[in-house]
Amino acid sequence: MIELYTANxxxxxxxxxxxxxxxxxxNVNTIDLNKGDQFNPEFKKISPFSKIPVIKDQENNKVIFESGAILIYLAEKSGKYFDDKNIITQWLMAQMGYVGPILGQHHQFHHYNSGKSEFGEQRYFKISTSIYKNLDERLLVSKYLAGENYSIADIATFPWIARHDWHDIGLKNYKNLCRWYLEISERDAVIKGYDYLSKGEKIPKP
Ligand SMILES: N[C@@H](CCC(=O)N[C@@H](CS)C(=O)NCC(=O)O)C(=O)O
Structure with a gap:
């Protein structure tokens, strides 16, 4: 059993x-980020930067923070979605260090705080658009991000592209990225994991 400390x-x-x-x-343990649960001293013991997600593996009491590290841990434990480690690690690290942080800033300036900083809005819109283009180019020559097989690199990137309705970049215009997105969004596990609170949350259509 895995204890998952998470938020939506x-x-x-x-x-x-x-x-x-x-x-x-x-077992889902919801950390309410709006209420500041992440700063609770008990949570900080397992998450040094006060961030979700974190897991605790009940089988061996290991605690892992950082989503990329958690994906690697679960992939190694299960023997799934991490077959070609060198290439998968590159695409996973690109998601962790670039795609996620940039799209996260785009959410801040364009979605949550629009009108507050023209510079911030333009800067992150431009870089986010180039990320769509770069991912689209990759997916023209590769079925999945790290090659022919679905991997933890795709799992890490998918939920960020699933916020395409916040991005206003036009996912439909990026045919290969859209093809990849649609295929992954039809996987049963993805549909279930996306709606992990079982509230009927649907994956946004392109
Ligand atoms: N690099 C970290 C980033 C985690 C992260 O930024 N989590 C956000 C939610 S997506 C969070 O916990 N924010 C709470 C806060 O900043 O107070 C990872 O991938 O696990």
Missing amino acids: TPNGKKISIMLEEIGYEY
């Missing part, structure tokens, strides 16, 4: 999707 965000959904993909039992 792209980084959180990466892990519920992975847990569904590998068929592990898990």
